[in-house]
Amino acid sequence: MAGNRLALITGASAGIGAEFARQYAAKGWDVALTARRLDRLDGLAREIEEKYKVSAMTISQDLARDGAADTILHELKEAGRHVDALVNNAGYGLPGTFFNTSWKEQADFIRVLYTVPIELTHKLLPGMAERDFGRIINVASLAGYAPGSSGHTLYASVKAGLIKFSESVHAEAETAGHDIHCTALCPGFTWTEFHDVNGTREMTNESPEWMWMEAAPVVKAGLEGVARGQPVVVPGMVNKGVATLTRILPEPVGRAIMKKQGKRFRKVD
Template identity: 80%
Template sequence: MANNRLALITGASAGLGAEFARQYAAKGWDVALTARRLDRLDALARELEEKHKIATITISQDLALVKGVDTILRELKEAGRYVDALVNNAGYGLPGTFFDTSWKDQAAFIRVLYTAPIELVHKVLPGMVERKFGRIINVASLAGYAPGASGHTLYGSVKAGLIKFSESVHAEAQAAGHNIHCTALCPGFTRTEFHDANGTREAADQSPDWIWMKAGPVVEAGIEAVTKGQPVVVPGAVNKGLATLTKLVPEPLGRAVMKQQSKRFWMKDGD
């Protein structure tokens, strides 16, 4: 099993991260699973080992910590493994406006959703170049295409940044002739624990079923895109249509729509 390629997946304890682990394991990859909840990681690891006969590594780590990335990579090195595929999936929402949230919370948010993913890419790339193979998926969001809105202030900014970053890394790898692909996966509304964690489940449940996707097809689209060397992928026909609309709708109208929708999905109760 140690001869299998290894996929490192952040935020692997639930949602898209757990689904990435299941799909990579089903393809015969070994998986390194990292998140804060070790009990969940260990349970998932047992499931994948029994079902797919692959090797797993579980690492409990908080990416909000400055040394979080180094700790993860050090544990992999001590296990004698290196990263063939990286899935930067860890993330969460920070309800409320920029005015009523603390800088400590905002700084941790930036660290987990933006700085740590970029640091991981930077630190695994040299090994990928040396081995002449690498696959990187940065889980961005359809929010990266939309105008800014009130509430969850930095979410769209971070996701837009991940899209541009992924495009740039992919372009640089291709220009250098490396067999390294980097893809920004940009899902829309996906049925995971995300809305439970950020307190918007009630509002999300009131939205129509046709805007939702299940985790399986979203992850499948991401893996397929990075395998083919597609720098950005928006999964699902509805999401593709919405992404196109954001480019066609006049900016004032787009901001007005986001202002209305943010009252439902982005604001804390009482805001």
């Protein structure tokens, strides 16, 4: 197992993050799993080691805390491991509007979903370049293509930022001639705990089933896309159609649609 490549996955305790861990392990990769819930991580690690016969390391860390990224990387260094693939998956929704949430809530949100993914990428890229191999997947969202909505104010802007960031890192690595691929994975509605945690499950359950995907095909699309060197991956035909529509619709029309439909899946109180 010591000779296996290692994938570091944030937000690995459930949902898309846990599925990334399983699919990387199925490919023979060792995995380093980080999230806040150590009990969930340890359970997943045991499952992975028993089923796939690879090494699974767990690191309990709250990415909203100062120094979280350095702590994770220090623990990996102490274990004598370097990162070959980074999956920036940790995230959540922050219900409410910009008016009725505190700055600390917003600042923590920006840190977990945007600052730390960029920090981890920046600190791991030199080693990837030195070894001439690296795979980075930033879990963005279809929301990054859509107009902003009332409620969950920074979600779309952060995800749009991750898309542009991933495109730029990928272009820089390609220009430098490195075997480093950076991909923004942009899922739409996915069956995970995400909507339970942010209190929108009842609202999103009103959406038709054909709009939803399971985590497994979402992750599979991300892994295949980063292997091919795609800077952006939108999984599923429905999501691809929505992403295309956001590009061709006149902006006032797009905003009007979001204003009308946003309240179906955005909690503003």
